[in-house]
Amino acid sequence: MNWPQxxxxxxxxxxxxxxxxxxxxxxYARGGMINFGIVAxxxxxxxxxxxxxQPPPQGLDQYKFGFGWPWWTAVIVAGLAALxxxxxxxxxxxxxxxxxxxxxxxxxxxxxxxxxxxxxxxxNGTVGLARVERPFGxxxxxxxxxxxxxxxALLLVATLLVFRRLLVSPYGRALDAIRDDxxxxxxxxxxxxxxxRQVFLISAVPVGFAGAVYAMFTTLAQPSxxxxxxxxxxxxxxxxGGERSVYGVVLGTAGLVFFEEIVRAWxxxxxxxxxxxxxxxxxxxxxxxxxxxxxxxxxxxxxxLKVSK
Amino acid sequence: MLLLQFFxxxxxxxxxxxxxxIGFSLTRRVEGFLNIxxxxxxxxxxxxxxxxxxxxxxxxxxxxxxxxxxxxxxxLGIARVVYDPIRHRxxxxxxxxxxxxxxxIGGALHGLIGTGIRTLDIGLANRYxxxxxxxxxxxxxxxxLAAAVSxxxxxxxxxxxxxxxxxxxxxxPELAASRGVNLSATSRATWLLSSGLAGLAGxxxxxxxxxxxxxxxxxxxxxxxxxxxxxxGSLYAVILSGLLVGVAMDVSAYWIPAGYRPLVAFAxxxxxxxxxxxxxxxxxxx
Numbered sequence: 132m133n134w135p136q137x138x139x140x141x142x143x144x145x146x147x148x149x150x151x152x153x154x155x156x157x158x159y160a161r162g163g164m165i166n167f168g169i170v171a172x173x174x175x176x177x178x179x180x181x182x183x184x185q186p187p188p189q190g191l192d193q194y195k196f197g198f199g200w201p202w203w204t205a206v207i208v209a210g211l212a213a214l215x216x217x218x219x220x221x222x223x224x225x226x227x228x229x230x231x232x233x234x235x236x237x238x239x240x241x242x243x244x245x246x247x248x249x250x251x252x253x254x255n256g257t258v259g260l261a262r263v264e265r266p267f268g269x270x271x272x273x274x275x276x277x278x279x280x281x282x283x284a285l286l287l288v289a290t291l292l293v294f295r296r297l298l299v300s301p302y303g304r305a306l307d308a309i310r311d312d313x314x315x316x317x318x319x320x321x322x323x324x325x326x327x328r329q330v331f332l333i334s335a336v337p338v339g340f341a342g343a344v345y346a347m348f349t350t351l352a353q354p355s356x357x358x359x360x361x362x363x364x365x366x367x368x369x370x371x372g373g374e375r376s377v378y379g380v381v382l383g384t385a386g387l388v389f390f391e392e393i394v395r396a397w398x399x400x401x402x403x404x405x406x407x408x409x410x411x412x413x414x415x416x417x418x419x420x421x422x423x424x425x426x427x428x429x430x431x432x433x434x435x436l437k438v439s440k
Numbered sequence: 441m442l443l444l445q446f447f448x449x450x451x452x453x454x455x456x457x458x459x460x461x462i463g464f465s466l467t468r469r470v471e472g473f474l475n476i477x478x479x480x481x482x483x484x485x486x487x488x489x490x491x492x493x494x495x496x497x498x499x500x501x502x503x504x505x506x507x508x509x510x511x512x513x514x515x516l517g518i519a520r521v522v523y524d525p526i527r528h529r530x531x532x533x534x535x536x537x538x539x540x541x542x543x544x545i546g547g548a549l550h551g552l553i554g555t556g557i558r559t560l561d562i563g564l565a566n567r568y569x570x571x572x573x574x575x576x577x578x579x580x581x582x583x584x585l586a587a588a589v590s591x592x593x594x595x596x597x598x599x600x601x602x603x604x605x606x607x608x609x610x611x612x613p614e615l616a617a618s619r620g621v622n623l624s625a626t627s628r629a630t631w632l633l634s635s636g637l638a639g640l641a642g643x644x645x646x647x648x649x650x651x652x653x654x655x656x657x658x659x660x661x662x663x664x665x666x667x668x669x670x671x672x673g674s675l676y677a678v679i680l681s682g683l684l685v686g687v688a689m690d691v692s693a694y695w696i697p698a699g700y701r702p703l704v705a706f707a708x709x710x711x712x713x714x715x716x717x718x719x720x721x722x723x724x725x726x
Binding site: 165223227230231233234235237238239241242245246248249363366367370403406407409410411412413414416417418419420421424425 | 473474522525526529531532533535536537539540541542543544545546547548549550551554661664665668697699700702703706707709710713
């Protein structure tokens, strides 16, 4: 097994999905919103980046738009597009709470997925957009994959810092107050509904950026990359790391990605054994999920730390 | 005429959705959470039927009965082992846990069955024509079963001791317990019933469709659409909303490509939620 390669991949993908998990953590642990359609915002980022960087359609291409913009403008647009998508989907759904919100966000993600799948004018339907532009082609002696890992890690650190700054501010404390006791927070003059909506919008932006970086990394924007499975994986990572703990969330994501990459990189002899390995991966992921939710080892450790202090 | 034909097949689709959703709604009503793994139970039942029928040469009816019983027991087992110990953590944790359960069942099905498409060893459906409209015997079976299940479930919940206990527990568990309802026995009955209903829907799935291992997961979207539309946890509204979603999905194929069917289902849901935020049967207070 090629360990250095594996570690670089884990660092890159772990950072990309870490950004998504962090945003989900902000929505769930701070805003009290269960977003079961997070993959849609990720996909919006990826597709926006692909559409804005690719050349205009030609030959067999079925997509309608290709702007050929430079990569950095496309990344910014990807973040903005995720913001707009969050505003559009948040408007009808955020009036709902709890499981209704979970289900409608899930529904929106599925609708968006089926739109990508069926509407060939957006991104060639099932085929997707291939050969998405990779900006850091020429970086002298350093290999491209290391530059990528660095860029993804940078995005993760930036997101981490911004979110932390936000959460230790009075704004963050007001969010905690709303989550803990909405009636009391309302009585203290905190606009609960409005702030929840703001959190929903703010947290969508890094997800859009992460989507753009993901599209660069895979050089592909295809519906099959953005299924409900991504949502579940990110949720599992969140639960694994222990909600409300920012570093735990990042570690949880890295651990999950590491586990998946090992299964993927394992040299299998036959197609059937690879198939079985893939299903075992599913089963184990599910079992870990169930066990972590039941025993909550990370939260228990965190409480113990606090007590001993 | 073609439009009417789509309408007829939509009614059959709707009846299947009623069968698939009613167990899901029963769980939500009594146990108080959304069991995402419900759809995977359809898969368990469908593949058990297929395995007994085409590998062991059982008659399809015998295979179906065995599969339904097996699925009911699997559902009960999962509830006892996985859901009961974490019940006190609330519906959100249960909901997220159930996606983990769905992963486990889905992965196990993939590993045991493998990819590829499979069909039951039964004859092709008979076709009947009336007034220029075609229906198949399989469609008639689904419609008949949906009607029979709805009526007998209503009778069961209103006339029998266990049924009344289930309803009492759904409204207020403590009060029910103080009036002599055995909560664990009632919960057991609920899980057997709802998983058995998933089993029945799974058999129907095996009869109507060609089976692939990801077919079961695809059903959860439509189940969710029907359940939200009905208002989570209401049972009688499931009948109406199942028919509504089924007909809307099939009739929409008249104007737009069939690939958009799930999209249509959720478009209906979103429109309804905008006007009635708690579903068709929901009250504003809830």
